[in-house]
Amino acid sequence: MVLDLTMSMAILALMGALATIAGCLEDLESDVGSQSNPNSQVQLAPQMNFLHRIYNKAVSGEPVSNGMSAVISGTVTVVLLDKGFFLLTAIALGALVGAIVLGIFATTSYAGRVASQARFKQPLYMDIMRYTTPSIISHNFIMNVCLVSLAYIQCVVLGHPFPIPFLALVWGITAGAVGSSVGDVHYGAEREFQNREFGCGLNTALSGRIVIKAESGLRNSIDNVWFCAKYGGPVTGLGLGLVVFLSSWPATIIQPRTIDDFWLTIIIGLIIVVLLGIAHRLVEYSINNAYGPYKEEKNEKEAAA
């Protein structure tokens, strides 16, 4: 389908917005279910005598499990569309099926993992399973809706050669990769070790000694997602949104027709990458000056004096 510039930009903005919501919800889902790398600490905690009330799903690496739920959603959506369902109904039903499959995996992996920790006296809390699993399913449902809509727009409106389920799979994997690289650090390095001084860096000896007490009572995964929703989740959302937006923006704005135009889009893409690199360096410079240097240089200066 050939679109004019205004319509193309509108479509691109919609894709960016969908990806932003998907990225945010993807990260929050992995926080509420405790998945990916930070979950290693949750698993280690009972061995260090830190018995906790945190959900422990870790179906697989985040990209793979999200790719799985997204591709199931995409497949069911395509089947329903083929049967003549209205688009939004098909996407909603497809997303629900994908989310429920993830919920089943979450339940079995939580029960299985805790059962394997019986020797460390880690209890399996049924109330945690009852309260948290629906939250995992609902977070994943919204992510699936956004990603399948994104795949639909790419396939049907923009005419991408890949089919909807495959596009949903790719975006599911990418959402998981961004979420696991960006938002999970906020959960793993900050929320799980919140009782340590901010900016101290985390000594390896602290591994497994996670915070198990909450502001009131014992901490559970709902408390964790409340905290991560303030920074880790939105930043992940912005990340995925920008990945979708910036990877398509040059081609949308130039609307290339000739091979020279295509080279121009690639040069613009390269400029974006360089600008992001400069921004990264500025962040590095400012925070290294703000937090550091740590003690060693002071000692060196004293020794020199």
Add this chain to the structure above:
Amino acid sequence: MATELLLLSLQEILFIAISGTLICIAVHFVPVGGAPAAMAQATGIGTGTVELAAGSGLVGLLTASYMYSSVPDAPMALVLAAGAIGSMTMMAVTMFFGGLVYAYGVGVPFASAQVKKDPITGARQDIYMSKGTQGQGLPMVCYVSGLIGGALGGIGGAMIYFALESIYKPLIGESAPAVAGIFTMGVFYVNAVIASYGVGGTIEGFHDPKFRRVLPKDTLTAFIVSLLCGVVAVLIAWGMV
């Protein structure tokens, strides 16, 4: 019939072998710290090698395939460049936002444990490392290394797609992009896992001594395995005839 197809597609098989090797090399460039980095105890992005490399490579695959379908007579260099830019964009955005979380969410300065001074900016690294850690965050050298990894991964993914699309298109027409895309993803994962085993799950980038130690062995393994993947890809086409 199968032998005939194999002989006809020798060039494509070689392309797949080369691009698989490129993907394997790319993964060595990507600075991933695994679980320790997710706890800000090690330098790099807090995720697994395979996950991030696949995520970025697949974005490259999407941009390359879109470019190829918009301009069917596009030269190979253009498709490869499109793949590289897509992957680099994903990598740049992810590392930038990952850096923001380290900087303002966790509150740690960026420091590499492997070099005393950043080879790119010349900034001291050792004095910013906090006690009991192996560095933290994403110093500039890791960022640049990640971008190189993204570019190589994107080129590799796009090259496999380009080769497979040309084999499958005469046989299955419109379904060719989907089959080629799925096979590209498979080759991506195979090679990313080889690299991941080689580096032992974590690597800081091209300045890490591990990089020089494991790269030759992994490259050879990836070449042989990708060659086999190429043969299998052509044999699949035999079933489509």
